[in-house]
Amino acid sequence: MPYLGSEDEVKELKKALCNPHIQADRLRYRNVIQRVIRHMTQGSDMSGVFMEMVKASATIDIVQKKLVYLYMCTYAPLKPDLALLAINTLCKDCSDPNPMVRGLALRSMCSLRMSKLDQWGQAEVLNFLLRYQPRSEEELFDILNLLDSFLKSSSPGVVMGATKLFLILAKNFPHVQTDVLMQVKGTLLAACSSESRELCFAALCHVRQVLHSLPGHFSSHYKKFFCSYSEPHYIKLQKVEVLCELVNDENVQQVLEELRGYCTDVSADFAQAAIFAIGSIARTYTDQCVQILTELLGLRQEHITTVVVQTFRDLVWLCPQCTEAVCQALPGCEESIQDSEGKQALIWLLGVHGKRIPNAPYVLEDFVENVKSETFPAVKMELLTALLRLFLSRPAECQDMLGRLLYYCIEEEKDMAVRDRGLFYYRLLLAGIDEVKRILRSPQSDPSLRLLEDQAERPVNSWASDFNTLVPVYGKARWATISKCQRVERHGPELPNTASFATSGPLIPEENKERVQELPDSRALMLVPNHQLTAECFEKTWLSLKVAHQQVFPWQGAVHPDTLQMALQVVNIQTIAMNRAGAQPWKAYLSAQDDTGCLFLTELLLEPENLQMQISVKQNKARTETLNSFISVLETVIGTIGDIKS
């Protein structure tokens, strides 16, 4: 904010600068200019005399010239249009015979900073700066300070570009990253309630990304993520996901109440998404959620009941303390479940926890009665297991129908898998009831699974390079499968030291960099030709090692094993075993060895319906650099073969 009390001063100085008598007297003229500079240094707004100062620059007095240039460099950003007038003088000075004048003019011209870049230019420059690696910590913070104003730009594109740059530059300073995310919270929230649905969607995807690392970041703003009736489906689904992730002790009541409202939405998809969301909140706030879910069963609506039962199944597995409540809620559900998923969930629950559900045998009996008309083989399999389990705890009520079911499955069933399962249980029963108990009485819950599943609080650095790109908008999983262009993913969670790869190295053009990544570094990896490993040896080593890396490559169409084998041979990868073409799922086992004796054992798994090839690599010496090179070799081969096929 300029200091406002100096208006008279400015007027007086302006008059003095225009006075031809003063202009004629070199010393007096210089004095007036010095006064302007003094006021400027004190913080007064002297931009009012810009015109007069520009005129004063046309002088042979070097001291005066220097003073005027100092003034111009300070005020040029405020008066960009007037600064253009000074350019003329500066250009003339550049051809002055005096080298000092030339140098001065050039330096001043370079420091005339005009905020000429529009928002598109700014976004481009911010993106370009991602390639720069600061040489020292001091330089890093200088850059951050310079760019701070872009975090407050009115254009979301610029703000997000700046945010990404900050996150990546400050990768070793988590508190700076948190500060930055704090600063742009307002912009993200505003974009989330933007009138443009599309912008809103992109912002929501990024909010989810931020929540992965800072779960409490948006908790106090939970109301912003309530859905409104008129919003399109894809925004509602994102908002529900966000609500699940930001729930905490203070807002859980309100969030659950809101979600409950969505469960009866006209759109079945949205209603089901809301129920699953309540289910995932139930892992932390079990009692409240189970109560809501139980109430929903009272609606007796097919699409609701089936999802609630599936949610219950997952819940008792993760949170055994809610088993009692779930068991009480189950009776009656069977009447309004028609689909395979729902039936499987219900039957599983009745089998595992049937001891506590009085009418469990009779519900299963209904299923057994109607097994002939059951269309889903998966339901029949589930029914076999459930009934056998229930037989162990309530033999008297189950024995008869178990016999009937086994008879049906063995004698009449057409589906081979179901028949085999039936035969297996039959033989198991012949081996004695103790043997059955030993095999079927598996644990009824496993709360530890939750820890694996949640993977709470991923570091900001794990996604910083994806911020403000299409990755969060597609979702990480979809991105991995659709993006063929994507080179080897070097920043998996197990390889944190290479996370900065994409931004390191001073200013390598993007295309070249990709090529650099693509080429296997010959110093790091040299696969030995004619490496031979027997199948037995492979199997032994394979079983003894852990998977060092797992990744998915996009793949279309069928596999031609011969072509693939030949291609792999070219890069010195030996094929140990391979399915014939057309097998589903299709698998192959590969082996290779580098010059240091490190073995790379690989499994390829192709599931045609997913359009992707999953690779799992094991290594007998843990060395990430060579592993990465090996994977990029493998990807090049698979990518090439995949292209020829499709």
Next chain:
Amino acid sequence: MISQFFILSSKGDPLIYKDFRGDSGGRDVAELFYRKLTGLPGDESPVVMVTTGGGGHHDDRHFIHIRHSGLYLVATTSENISPFSLLELLSRLATLLGDYCGSLGEATISRNVALVYELLDEVLDYGYVQTTSTEMLRNFIQTEAVVSKPFSLFDLSSVGLFGAETQQSKVAPSSAASRPVLSSRSDQSQKNEVFLDVVERLSVLIASNGSLLKVDVQGEIRLKSFLPSGSEMRIGLTEEFCVGKSELRGYGPGIRVDEVSFHSSVHLDEFESHRILRLQPPHGELTVMRYQLSDDLPSPLPFRLFPSVHWDRGSGRLQVYLKLRCDLPPKSQALNVRLHLPLPRGVVSLSQELSSPEQKAELGEGALRWDLPRVQGGSQLSGLFQMDVPGLPGPPGQGPSTSAPPLGLGPASLSFELPRHTCSGLQVRFLRLAFRPCGNANPHKWVRHLSHSDAYVIRI
């Protein structure tokens, strides 16, 4: 950096197609995009989509689009670029096309194909943005917009808002505001006009006991200027206007908002002292200021709903009595009010008693729709609806009750427009133009205020 840009009509007909880099397929991408869009499963977002080409690695293409005025504006790119910048660019393009063609729509675009191509040529070069400033572009654009009918001052009687896209798009675009920024030099003199709109979107959530759970106001001051470029204008806002929770101004309650952002061309030197925004608006549309306000509204909410539900479980008869009170000042009114109430599944019949004849109520898509074309401030309207819901089970664990609403009923949501009313209380005090003795008649200034509902939800 974008590879292609095209505009499709709502039916998928390509209206405009431009390839900037020649690095990708061909024209059939437009058709491909539409096929993908219509074939999308319900749970997938249409914002970005991908196609994998048959050829080499670099044939992957991302489609990113916005929907605007019933058109699809689509950009394709093969890079993993910033979605924010690209979506912003598409919105900006929509505004620009609207500025230059008068309004954005299927008809105007197809009438002005040459102009649109000319604009695209100047805005994007080899897929990179050159400039999107209306002012800069005016120097390069030669084609004149083809307008469907000549502009006449009589149209001003029905001046609507140019920018506000309400849910039903019921605010008819004003023909005065929807004319191209660039038009033949001959009648330049009569087009000295400027439109200033304060538009607020209101989203509200009210609990079943009547307590307010959430209020959110998103406001914008939008300007559409047809003045000669470079003329300065000053916009005076309500003096009590303050930003943030701590600031207090004057005595009285003050007009408070939580956050404000301004367009980069706005000078704020008089804002602190007098709440005056100074700017030299370029031709065309511009969002001068955006602000938001949560939780703490200075005036009462425009509507309160008092529902009472009687439900006889035995006979399956559901009776809903809705009383709607409008708490606006008596001189104001709400237009196009519509109440939407989702009903339990299986509702078969409806009988209604409405408090005035101009209202209408009907069943559709599992919900009750109650239309009230006009509601005067301070008035109270009511409707009694009786429905038959055979075979609906009650909430579990309770006997037959007549007060607990059946599951699946509600929440009610209202949509409406409030002309000449802002929920935050923000008003434009004055709009002054720097005096320019050009011989022109005094410029016309139009200042309008409007609030409309974004989501106004009342739990039952």
